[in-house]
Amino acid sequence: MPTTDPYGQSISVAALTDAPDAETLVDGIVDAVAPRTNLRFASAAARAATLVGAAAPVPGMITYLAAEDRFEGRMGDGTWRTISSGVWVPLSFASGYVPRTGAPSYRILGDSVELRGTFERSTAGTPFNKGTALTIATLPTAARPAAYKYFPIATEWAADMYARAEVSTVGNIIVTIPPSTATGASWASLDSIRFSLTT
Numbered sequence: 001m002p003t004t005d006p007y008g009q010s011i012s013v014a015a016l017t018d019a020p021d022a023e024t025l026v027d028g029i030v031d032a033v034a035p036r037t038n039l040r041f042a043s044a045a046a047r048a049a050t051l052v053g054a055a056a057p058v059p060g061m062i063t064y065l066a067a068e069d070r071f072e073g074r075m076g077d078g079t080w081r082t083i084s085s086g087v088w089v090p091l092s093f094a095s096g097y098v099p100r101t102g103a104p105s106y107r108i109l110g111d112s113v114e115l116r117g118t119f120e121r122s123t124a125g126t127p128f129n130k131g132t133a134l135t136i137a138t139l140p141t142a143a144r145p146a147a148y149k150y151f152p153i154a155t156e157w158a159a160d161m162y163a164r165a166e167v168s169t170v171g172n173i174i175v176t177i178p179p180s181t182a183t184g185a186s187w188a189s190l191d192s193i194r195f196s197l198t199t
Contacts, residue, residue, distance in 0.1 A: 040064045041063055044080075085110075091104045091190075097120070098122050099117060100120040102191070116191050117190055130178070131178065133175075136173050139173065144169060145168075146169065146199060154189040163175055165188075173193075
C-alpha cells in the first residue's frame with residue numbers, strides 16, 4: 001500500500017509490497033511533483049489554456065511566464081499574483097503627450113505597481129492646460145488598482161512645482177496641474193507613483 005512523502009506534500013510513494021506497475025508509479029510521481037515545481041509557460045494565455053481539468057491550478061503553484069518575464073504564484077482566493085519584479089514596460093501615451101526623460105514606464109512588483117519617468121506635451125515646452133484633468137496614458141488590466149489612487153507629483157521648478165495624479169480602476173493615469181499660478185508647467189514626473197493592486 002502506498003505511503004506519503006515525509007515532507008507533508010501528499011506525494012504518493014509506492015511500497016515494495018505493491019504489485020509492480022511502472023506506469024502507475026511514474027504517473028503518481030509526475031502528477032504529484034509537477035504542480036509543486038516552477039512550471040514554465042510561453043505566456044499567461046498559454047498557462048490558462050494548459051492548466052485545466054485535472055491539471056487545474058491549485059494554491060501554492062508557481063509559474064514562470066516567458067512573454068511577461070515574471071513569476072506568478074497561485075493564491076488561495078483563486079487568483080495569480082506576481083511574486084517577482086516585473087520588467088519595465090514603456091507607457092503608451094495618449095495623443096498629445098510624449099516621453100520626456102527617464103523612460104516613462106510601469107512595472108509590477110509583487111502585488112504593487114510603480115511608475116517612472118517624466119512626460120510632456122507633444123509640442124515640447126508648451127504648458128499643460130491648467131485646472132483640467134488630463135488623461136495621459138492607460139495601464140493594462142494587470143496593472144490597474146482595485147480602487148482610485150491619488151498622488152502629488154513634481155513638475156518644473158519655475159512653474160507650478162507640483163501637480164496631482166490619479167490612477168483609476170480602469171487604468172487611466174490622470175494628471176491635473178493646479179490653477180493657482182499664472183505660469184503653467186510643461187512637464188511632470190511619474191516617479192512618486194506606486195500603488196497596491198489589492199487594496
